[in-house]
Amino acid sequence: MKKRVLFFAVSIALFGFYSAVHALGIMPPEPEFYEVDEHAVLTSANLDVEHFSLSQRCPPSFELTETGVCKLLTQYQFYDSVQNKGLGGTKTNLPPHRDGFTPAQIDLGRYLFFDPILSKDGSLSCASCHQPDKGFSDGEDRSIGITGDKVARSAPTLWNVAFVDKFFWDARAKTLEEQAVGPLFDPKEMGNTPEQLLATLRGNKQYNSLFAQAFADDFAQSSDIQLPQVYTALAAFQASLISLNSRYDQYAHGYHEALTPREIAGMNVFRSFVARCAECHQPPLFTNNQVAVIGAPEPEGRPFDIGAEKTYNAPKLRGGFKVPTLRNITKSAPYMHSGRYDNLLDTVKFYNDGRGNSVPEDQDLLLHWHISEPNLTDEEMQLLVEFMGALTDESLTPPIPEEVPSGLAVVDEKYAKSRALQ
Secondary structure, three states, X not given: OHHHHHHHXXXXXXXXXXXXXXXHOOOOOOOOOOOOOOOOOOOHHHOOHHHOOOOOOOOOOEEEOXXXXXXXXXXXXXXXXXXXXXXXXXXXXXXXXXXXXXXHHHHHHHHHHOOHHHOOXXXXXXXXXXXXXXXXXXXXXXXXXXXOOEOOOOOOOOOOHHHOOOEOOOOOEOOHHHHHHHHHHOOOOOOOOHHHHHHHHHOOHHHHHHHHHHOHHHHXXXXXXXXHHHHHHHHHHHHOOOOOOOHHHHHHOOOHHHOOHHHHHHHHHHHOOOOOHHHXXXXXXXXXXXXXXXXXXXXXXXXXXXXXXXXXXXXHHOOEEEOOOOOOHHHOOOEOOOOOEOOHHHHHHHHHOOOOOOOOOOOOOOOOOOOOOOOOOHHHHHHHHHHHHOOOOOOOOOOOOOOOOOOOOOOOHHHHHHHHOO
16 A cells, blocks of 8 residues: 555656646757758758668657667556546546557658658658648648649548557548558559559668668568558657647646636536537547547538448448547647538537537438537537647657658648748
8 A cells, every 4th residue: 555655646746747847848958859960951862871860769758668669658557447448537547559669660750751752743741631730630621632632531630649549530441550551552642652652762772771770670681671661660650649748638637727717617518418528539538439420511512421331331330430539629620521610619519509410311320329419508618619728738749850861842842831931
């Protein structure tokens, strides 16, 4: 018993210290993770192999283990959870997650993520649709692909995808690696082919050197870059995108002054059996990692999207989509799979307008049983919006490289021009 009390006291003391330095703006020196010799953007031909090197340090919130891989550490690991699924009250353990990548693999993934070299014509990167300052989304109702046209759905956030076991709005991928294949080779998204991607990367001396650093064991057998290595590096970087230190989290860990009275009131509405928000957006991830049919409307003129019915070949999931996390939700507008709502209040009003209020007359949907008619007041809906603002935490946002091994514009030309104007 004494050991448990001492352990709890130490945990609270450490949390109090970090909360204090966050609140006061007193932060330790910037970690050396990601540090490279970065200069003005150059063409790939003018870059020496030694110009880029990969970090040997784990990102913040990760510990380097004796085996040389990065292990995630969070305050939530000190709690229990119902069936170990990360569902429950404020002090609840998180569900199983992805980690165990090396620092070099994570850093290589960072370069690949921001480098347009992955697309067919070098015009788009992963970050074109998943921009850090937009909640790792893109601010579009539906993302714009390599052809210049909008694709079928909006870009979901990548925060905390280490804890996710279903990817894409229709849940058609089960791993981060499988998810990477989709946009890379979709002719309407990044438009590449496996053959062209490999040829491009293998023809780049910087990437050959970086892949050899990140996958030394593989390169001992073969000196060629392989597609699974590309997928692993991208998965490693995305699994490092952790957001678990919002003011809500500080409240959940015991610092109740972290939330305002109105935000606490909004949290109470959120968790109530009347609003039922927390039934699907369950803390601490604010998603239950499930598919739900809620009857969200399509924008005017857009055909009905059958969603997860196609993935599972299940008519009961017609119009069903993955429940998104609400972490950093104020940064990732517009909302829903189609970007139907450009603000949180209108999104909340959709739920408040009652079960099936936007289902087309020619569609027979099996709506989720939690979708009801809460009849919240305008004040209660506003409180919900204010509470969701307390779920913002971008403290572990990774730095965008000043340049990438391809020598192309970081992220893409449009992004580079917008940064130049700032």
